[in-house]
Every structure is written in structure tokens, then in C-alpha cells.
Amino acid sequence: MGQRASRSPVSSVLDAKALTKRYGHLEALRDVSFQAGAGEMVAVIGPNGAGKTTLLSILAGTQRADAGSVNRPPSEVGWAPQQPALYSKLSVVENLELFARLEKVPDPAAAVERMLEQTGLRARSREAVGRLSGGNRQRVNVAVGLLAGPPVLALDEPTASLDPAQRERMWAFIAGLAERGTTVVFSTHNVSEAQRHATRVLVLAEGRLLFDGAPARLLATQGQTEGGDLERALVGFLARHGDEPEAQS
């Protein structure tokens, strides 16, 4: 899959303003703001401890920000945490049905059917989730986040611990969602994945948003052209701009 074209958000579906989060004396997020439009795939990248998971958790509503706001309530943001949040003793269909009911989806059976169709897991729908491969479990994890048909999907490292073939299938699935208009915000340690699949990248370091723009623009900051090495560009960018944020595109 090639690099996706950057689309500027005509009208923002997701609007995060001045998000701040502290754990005791540690500032995990410092005044982070960004917007995302329909069908955008926004990658959140940065070193360990940068605040990526904290940002996604606040978008999903599993944590509250100490300051700032998100324009969408948690019920309008689908959530797929890094570790699949599923009941391993229940089957795929039982997990989907349970969360569809808890999400108060108007027609739970139809939502489950739709998700089985989208994830391609119909053949394994009666199998216990604990017996599925890591990739299939992650697909169910994402599917649970999509049951209520949210306009925004937050994915925390969706392909971590997956093998290359599973990763490819997962990205094809996520890309399909974006093409149908879902705004996808995902975190990843794999910068090349961000380069290939994201329309925009947010670079976080020590809780601050240092960069918000297309992957090609991050490459350009390091004198590279489209198709260059984004990972090297990110390392160079962090070395140069670690202390002050880059102006937003």
C-alpha cells in the first residue's frame, strides 16, 4: 500500500483543545490541540513516554484531562486499546453482542452481523476469543470499538505484537474504515507504518505536540523528499526541535 494523500480537514470531525494531563508531578500532556476531518488517518508518533497513550485515552474517555476539552463525548469515539479488551472465554459473536447491548446500539444483531462481515471473522464467530490468533483478536478488538458506528476511532498501537501478514490485513481493514468516512487516530512505534498509512502525523515528546502535518512535510524538515526515511527524519527532527514546537501546517 502506498502513501496516502493528505486531506485537509474541511470541517473538523474531531477537535481537541489544550489538553493537559498530570500524574502527580509528571506532566504527561501539555496543552495539546489538534483537529481531524472525516476519513483522515492521523498517526500519533514519538518516543516512549511522549504521551501517545494518554492522548488517545483522553479522546476515548478512559481518562479525564486535567484541562482542555474534546468536542466528542466518549460514546462518539470508538476505542481499541493496545491490549485487546475482550472476554477470552466468550466467543467472537458473544463479545460483539455484549458490547453492542452495553453500547445501547438500536439493533445489536444487525451491528454484530455488520462487524462480522467487515472483520471477515464470520467463519470463526463461534470460537472463543482466547483461542484466536493475535491478529484476529485485534480485529475483534477494533470491531467492538466500531459497533456503535462512531465517527471517530481511536486505536492505541493497533498492530503491536502482530506478524507482518497480520499487520497488512489489519491496515487494509482500517484503511477501509477511513475510506467509508471514519476518522482514525492511531498511535504507533512503527514510524514506517505511519509513513505508509497516515494522512497526518502528530509528533509528541514529553507531553508536548512538536509537529502536526503530513508525513511528507516532516521529511522535508530534514531535507528529505517524499519516499525518504521518515524514521530518520523523526530522529533528526526530535534532536533539533526537542525544545520548541514546530508551527502547525
Next chain:
Amino acid sequence: MRSLLRKDILILRRSRLLLALLVVYPVAIALLIGFALSRTPAHPRVAIFDQTPAGATIRMGSEHVDVARYTEQLFNQVQSVPVSSRAQAIAKVKSGDVLAAVVIPANIAAQLSSVLNHASLEVLYNGDALEQSLVRSTLDSALAHANLGFSEQIQKAAARAINALLRGGNLGGLGAPPNLVGLNQIPTLLHVIIQRQPRGHDRTELERIEAFAGFAARNLSLSRNVFSTVGQPIRVESKLVHGRRTPLNNFAVVVAVSVSLMFVCVLLAAGGVALEREEHTLGRLLRGLVSREALLAEKCLLAAGCSFVVAFAMLAGVGAFVALDWSRVGEWLLALALGAIAFAALGVAIGALAREVRASSLLAFLLSLPMAFLALVPSGAVSGGFSDAIAAVSFVFPFKASLQALDAAVNGASPSLGGSLVHLAVLTAVFGALARLGLRRAE
């Protein structure tokens, strides 16, 4: 909440090993505790080498007391294993076939009859310090019982001899001449004779003898009571100050059921909450799908419901063997329900604090076991300060309150059911609040 409850029941049904363990383990522990509390100590096996000749008696005045009565008293207290020699007795002790051996010497009747010396038995025992202590205390108790029974026989024989001396008559047994005058009759007879004597030295001497005879008769009569008092100086009269007398068997039932209720409930509730963390579903649920209070209430309901069913089934099952008052079944249900809810609140608090199922199970065990044993330590069995500490610990955990509520419901024991139920309700609120705090950080 209904969806969550259905989900948890489904998961529970699919965790058959866990379910079996949750039921079998507490029931096994409960039965062990029940047996330990309700069974009287078994009669120890003791080898008896009785060398006394058949029909040997001890002579008490005109009376003869059969030595066999003494050995019968002793045999009643132990499981006697007759042996034919001292060597055989020692061999049985060494092999562990018996805990001890008692050698009754052939001359025990003569020793007892001599009155000058104590008669003595030889006791042989073996084993480690604990066994020695058990055997010694058991045998001391058995010998004390036998001695008491035997002394009663001797008292009765002595009392009969004194009666004969006081009443007079034909005292052939004492080697006296026939139709002997009784000591009680002497003062009256002597008084009549004295009245017929002229005043003078002889009459004065007779009056002194009359006074002595009267004094001797009164005191000899009193000595019968003294014998009885010396034989058993202290009699015990026990009165229950308040509450109803609870037979040990019934109390053991209450303990066994309370232990089962506690284990099933605490483990299930703690495991239920911890499972949500372990499966990483807690964050997903608490981002608006379910409130923290509803989640905790659902876990409590499931754990309390399951443990209530197990505990009531146990109580009803045991009721087939131990006489329980079924007219109080409404109170049983109330005590079980409140106890289950309090244990469930403790369980969810443990589950909320622990990060995973194994840690929560371990914590539940570590808290539950001492909680149960401390609640069973009788007040006064330990020193004052320690007793107060135990009482305080027992007060802040639901086991003692639940035990008291069930004891009051099943046996009508004190303290009253109402007080214990209020105590359980307060503990439910406290542990519920702790659980709510523990869930503040979802992931």
C-alpha cells in the same frame, strides 16, 4: 447490568474447574472445621495390664469394695487394650499400636486397704512432645475420673460403717459382739442410769462419760458429710447468663456454613472485578458503558447470589443430620443474605485493589483465613491486650458479624440478630466505598 450479569454467569459456567474449586474447597474446609469443633476427643487406645486377682476387694470396716470397679471406671475413659504382661504393654507402646499403657499392680487392693500409703499405678507412654502432652493430659483426666468414682465407693462403704456404729445392733462384720448398743443410744441409756446413782464421785464420772458419748455421736454423724465433701470438695453449678444454650454441634454447623459463605463470596467477588482488569475490559466498560457503582453492584450480586445458594444448600443438607429449628428459616435467609452481601463488598474491594485474578485470590485467602480463625478465638483465651486487638480486627471484617448473625438466626444465640445485621450493613457500606475508591483508576 443484566447483560453484564449474563456475561459473568456464562464465563462462570465455562470455568468449570474454578467453579468446582470454589465450591469444593470451602466445603472441605468447612467440614474440617465442623468436625474439629463438634467431635469430642476420641478415647485414646491404652494397653491395660491388670495384675489384680479376680475378685480382689478392699476392706473398709465391715464393707468390701471390689477393685474391679476401679478398673471399670478407668476403662470407661479410654479404649482399653488388655495385655497379658508388662513387656507386651511396652511393646505395644513402642510400636505405636497404643498411645500409652497402664500397669495395675497385683497388690493394689492391699495398698488401698493399708490406708497408710497411696496406691500407685505405672503409666508408660511414648511419642513426640505433642503426643506426650496429649496422652498425659488424657490419662490424667481418665485417672482423675476413675479416682473420683472409686472414692465415692469408699465413701459409701465408710458411711455405712459409721451408720452401723451410730445405730448399733448386730455388727458382725466389724467383729463386734451381737446386739451391740449404738453410739447414738448411749447418752440416753446412760442418763437413765445416772439418775439412779447417788451423788458422788461415781456419778460425776458417769456424767463425764455421758457428755463424751453425746459429743462423739454428734461428730461421728457429721463425719459422714465430711467424707462426701472431701471426696468432691467443689461441685460445679453452671448457669447461662444470657442467650440460649447452643449445642456444640449446632455451633459447628454455623461455623462451617459461615466459612463456606465467606470463601465462595469473597473469592468470586474479588475474582470477578480482577478479571475485568486482567481482560483489559475495565477501561472499556467504564468509559460510559457502565457506571462504577453498577459494575460493583453486579459483581456483588453475582457473588452474593452464588454463595447464598451454596451456604443455604449446606445448611439444609446438614440439617438432615443435626436437629435445626426450621421454623426460623426466615431468619436464616436474612442472616445468610446480609452476610453474603457484606462478604461480597469485601471481595469487590479486594478485587478493585488487586490488578489480576491470581493476586486477588491470594489476597482474598490471606485475609479470609486469619479473619475466620481470629473470630473463633474465645475471649479470655489470650492475654487482655491481644484479646482487644483480636476483637478490633474481628469487628472491622464481616466474618464475626456474619457468624453471630447466623448463630442468632439458627440457634437463637446472643448477640441479637438485629444488631449483627446492622453491623453487616455498615461493613457493606464501608467496603463498598473502598471498592469504589479502588476503581477510581480504571486501567
